[in-house]
Amino acid sequence: MEFDLPLIWASLIAFAVLTYVLLDGFDLGVGILFPFFRKGEERDYAMNTVAPVWDGNETWLVLGGGGLFATFPLAYAVVLPALYAPITIMLLGLIFRGVAFEYRWRSGSSQGLWDLAFTVGSVTAALCQGIALGALIQGIPVADRAYAGGWWHWLSPFSLLTGVAVVVGYALLGATWLVMKTTGPVRERSHRFAWIAAIGTFLLIGLVSLWTPFLDPIFMARWFGFPQILYVVPVPILVAAAAFALFRGLRNQNDGQPFFAAQALFILSYLGLGISFFPYIVPPAMTIREAAAPDESLLFLLVGAAVLIPLILAYTAYAYWVFRGKVDPSEGYH
Amino acid sequence: MPELYDAVLLARIQFAFTIAFHIVFPAFSIGLASYLAVLEGLWLYTKRDVYLQAFRYWMKIFAVVFGMGVVSGIVMSYQFGTNWSVFSDKTGPILGPLMAYEVLSAFFLEAGFLGVMLFGMNKVGPRLHFFATAMVALGTFFSAFWILSVNSWMQTPAGYAINDVGQFIPVDWWAAIFNPSFPYRLVHMVLAAYLTTAFVVGGVSAWHLLRDRSNEAARVMFSMAMWMAAIVAPIQIFAGDLHGLNTLEHQPAKVAAMEGHFETRKGAPLILFGLPDMEAEEVRFAIEIPKLGSFILTHDWDGEIKGLKEWAPEDRPNVPIVFWSFRIMVGLGVLMMLLGAWSLYQRYRRKLFENDLLLRAAILMAPTGFIALLAGWVTTEVGRQPYTVYGLLRTTDSVSPIDAPAVALSLLAFVIVYFTVFGAGVYYVLKLMSHPPHPGESGPPAEQPIRAAGLTPGPAQPQHEPAE
Numbered sequence: 030m031e032f033d034l035p036l037i038w039a040s041l042i043a044f045a046v047l048t049y050v051l052l053d054g055f056d057l058g059v060g061i062l063f064p065f066f067r068k069g070e071e072r073d074y075a076m077n078t079v080a081p082v083w084d085g086n087e088t089w090l091v092l093g094g095g096g097l098f099a100t101f102p103l104a105y106a107v108v109l110p111a112l113y114a115p116i117t118i119m120l121l122g123l124i125f126r127g128v129a130f131e132y133r134w135r136s137g138s139s140q141g142l143w144d145l146a147f148t149v150g151s152v153t154a155a156l157c158q159g160i161a162l163g164a165l166i167q168g169i170p171v172a173d174r175a176y177a178g179g180w181w182h183w184l185s186p187f188s189l190l191t192g193v194a195v196v197v198g199y200a201l202l203g204a205t206w207l208v209m210k211t212t213g214p215v216r217e218r219s220h221r222f223a224w225i226a227a228i229g230t231f232l233l234i235g236l237v238s239l240w241t242p243f244l245d246p247i248f249m250a251r252w253f254g255f256p257q258i259l260y261v262v263p264v265p266i267l268v269a270a271a272a273f274a275l276f277r278g279l280r281n282q283n284d285g286q287p288f289f290a291a292q293a294l295f296i297l298s299y300l301g302l303g304i305s306f307f308p309y310i311v312p313p314a315m316t317i318r319e320a321a322a323p324d325e326s327l328l329f330l331l332v333g334a335a336v337l338i339p340l341i342l343a344y345t346a347y348a349y350w351v352f353r354g355k356v357d358p359s360e361g362y363h
Numbered sequence: 364m365p366e367l368y369d370a371v372l373l374a375r376i377q378f379a380f381t382i383a384f385h386i387v388f389p390a391f392s393i394g395l396a397s398y399l400a401v402l403e404g405l406w407l408y409t410k411r412d413v414y415l416q417a418f419r420y421w422m423k424i425f426a427v428v429f430g431m432g433v434v435s436g437i438v439m440s441y442q443f444g445t446n447w448s449v450f451s452d453k454t455g456p457i458l459g460p461l462m463a464y465e466v467l468s469a470f471f472l473e474a475g476f477l478g479v480m481l482f483g484m485n486k487v488g489p490r491l492h493f494f495a496t497a498m499v500a501l502g503t504f505f506s507a508f509w510i511l512s513v514n515s516w517m518q519t520p521a522g523y524a525i526n527d528v529g530q531f532i533p534v535d536w537w538a539a540i541f542n543p544s545f546p547y548r549l550v551h552m553v554l555a556a557y558l559t560t561a562f563v564v565g566g567v568s569a570w571h572l573l574r575d576r577s578n579e580a581a582r583v584m585f586s587m588a589m590w591m592a593a594i595v596a597p598i599q600i601f602a603g604d605l606h607g608l609n610t611l612e613h614q615p616a617k618v619a620a621m622e623g624h625f626e627t628r629k630g631a632p633l634i635l636f637g638l639p640d641m642e643a644e645e646v647r648f649a650i651e652i653p654k655l656g657s658f659i660l661t662h663d664w665d666g667e668i669k670g671l672k673e674w675a676p677e678d679r680p681n682v683p684i685v686f687w688s689f690r691i692m693v694g695l696g697v698l699m700m701l702l703g704a705w706s707l708y709q710r711y712r713r714k715l716f717e718n719d720l721l722l723r724a725a726i727l728m729a730p731t732g733f734i735a736l737l738a739g740w741v742t743t744e745v746g747r748q749p750y751t752v753y754g755l756l757r758t759t760d761s762v763s764p765i766d767a768p769a770v771a772l773s774l775l776a777f778v779i780v781y782f783t784v785f786g787a788g789v790y791y792v793l794k795l796m797s798h799p800p801h802p803g804e805s806g807p808p809a810e811q812p813i814r815a816a817g818l819t820p821g822p823a824q825p826q827h828e829p830a831e
Contacts, residue, residue, distance in 0.1 A: 081478030088474045094440045099463035102455020109444025110763040117773045127434035131427045135791040322456040330460040337467040344475045
């Protein structure tokens with residue numbers, strides 16, 4: 030039996046990145062919304078909802094990077110120099126917000142500083158991830174197995190737009206997460222943020238979706254050519270359905286529905302990107318097959334991944350199960 | 364091309380700087396995670412509260428250290444691509460899967476169970492909680508396994524072929540993973556992590572014992588730490604010697620730099636100290652013991668030792684750095700062994716907790732594990748130069764096509780951020796360490812909330828309690 034190993038791995042890397050976005054998205058979102066909660070109790074409460082899981086969430090980003098290095102080393106070697114500045118700044122942002130989880134409990138009077146670091150780090154990381162995405166969609170010049178552009182190539186109106194879109198989208202994930210996990214004033218405020226962020230997210234998704242086809246004729250043909258349009262038309266229809274579920278859930282004060290509808294929205298947008306990209310991994314210069322490591326490498330890692338990824342998903346699910354349900358704000362204050 | 368050279372040098376400094384910070388945290392957490400598992404296991408087995416006290420005490424410190432390790436580690440996983448893209452393209456087919464295995468088998472395991480370990484005691488019960496602690500410890504070990512395999516492959520590449528676009532491709536995975544220097548390096552590094560942790564634990568508990576000799580948790584910690592020093596330090600010196608002999612076999616130029624030998628000769632002396640001069644190709648003011656160098660390396664008083672002149676000047680590592688970092692590592696290792704032996708003597712006299720001088724020495728020795736670890740790492744990595752893949756891929760041919768100013772700017776940003784962030788982290792860790800372990804370690808929280816709870820919260824039993 031023949032396996033198309035590069036395709037399998039492209040799917041697995043895409044899955045890792047999507048999982049990262051879905052999971053770390055909401056805890057970055059909590060960081061983005063952090064300054065809108067009152068110092069002390071409210072912020073403690075918001076942070077408590079993500080403290081036990083953020084670390085595992087971020088590990089999916091390491092898998093995205095490490096997996097790309099392993100299975101598509103050429104893409105890794107081209108994309109990271111191309112996105113040098115946004116990636117570096119994202120890493121610095123992640124440092125600030127990551128250590129804030131521990132530091133703010135240890136810092137006494139300077140807690141406000143680490144609260145600020147948590148927010149600034151989260152916003153920066155989200156913005157840079159969005160910019161990196163936009164820069165990748167725009168295309169990266171490649172010559173002779175190396176990045177061939179300047180060090181400002183990633184910066185454009187389009188990449189700034191995708192940057193803002195990701196910040197607003199993560200804020201939506203964070204707000205709906207807090208709606209699900211909290212009670213009282215934090216939930217009420219998060220509910221209001223969820224409305225605002227939801228409207229913003231839809232406007233921005235619309236804008237990015239309309240702009241993308243004009244960046245590259247390949248994207249245009251994929252979305253508006255015939256008969257391809259018949260295959261892709263379910264995506265916007267499902268987006269509308271997710272939007273309906275999201276707003277309805279918010280209106281009815283449901284706990285979980287807005288969060289899962291927001292997640293669905295992210296999955297669909299991601300699927301849309303996948304449709305635009307395929308079969309490229311670095312559009313328009315490099316296809317999945319061109320960038321792939323030799324089959325020996327792909328197979329060797331696949332054997333382990335086939336065992337380990339289900340295992341990881343199982344114990345990640347277990348960790349979420351242990352910390353399921355509403356977080357009790359009073360606990361810890363006796 | 365001076366321009367290119369600058370970018371290479373800056374990229375090297377950036378890698379050295381970020382990994383020097385990074386290596387310290389995981390090394391400490393490898394040792395500390397195992398220590399925590401042992402403490403919790405002892406607590407479950409003996410039901411003695413003092414073990415739980417010690418467990419909770421070090422868990423708070425572990426949480427901060429682990430956090431710093433995670434964020435500095437994420438930087439590493441992307442730095443291969445940003446600054447060393449040619450290296451990544453060429454070695455990705457072999458090193459990539461090994462690193463991906465590290466992520467899959469180690470990072471997820473640690474991160475997945477860390478939340479349960481830190482916040483979950485009252486939700487999952489002591490037995491499952493112990494399981495979570497053991498999984499975190501196992502994760503740190505897997506992590507060391509894979510990353511040291513990667514590092515060793517760069518030193519002693521094996522099991523590869525080179526394809527038509529210049530990539531290293533796997534031929535024999537077993538040979539690549541268990542490459543010639545890997546078993547030695549793994550043992551040496553894991554023991555180093557244990558020793559580092561033991562000396563930190565020893566120093567902290569000695570500090571508290573000087574103030575209160577009846578502090579039971581501090582006594583237990585100090586006793587355990589000194590057992591580790593007495594047993595592991597000699598083993599480490601033996602393992603280090605084997606590692607050195609392995610290096611002599613596969614990277615003789617590195618050993619020549621470590622020893623400061625420029626001339627190839629039979630019956631070479633052991634140079635204790637001196638000033639290596641790469642221009643003049645000699646060690647000035649050398650204090651040496653005749654023939655001992657040959658004896659140590661070849662177990663023959665007249666054995667032949669290759670000198671650096673066997674290699675062209677552009678193929679040699681930086682001698683003074685390797686020479687001195689090696690001496691710092693060995694010197695500290697010997698001091699560690701002596702402290703361990705001294706503790707055995709005081710233990711035999713039943714004065715382990717009473718001898719002020721021993722306690723003071725233990726405090727002084729607390730950071731030496733980190734210093735020895737960094738010195739050893741400098742020895743092996745600078746000794747690998749001028750190659751990234753030893754003998755096959757030069758460092759100058761590994762770097763990204765990034766302009767020097769961009770690398771300089773990001774280096775500056777890393778330096779500022781690391782000193783701020785990790786400086787603060789070290790301060791918080793020291794603050795935690797300045798509080799003596801006490802029976803109230805398991806008490807209810809005073810002013811700090813515990814950080815998560817589920818639908819069925821048990822009695823409030825904070826795993827994360829306030830420093831004050």
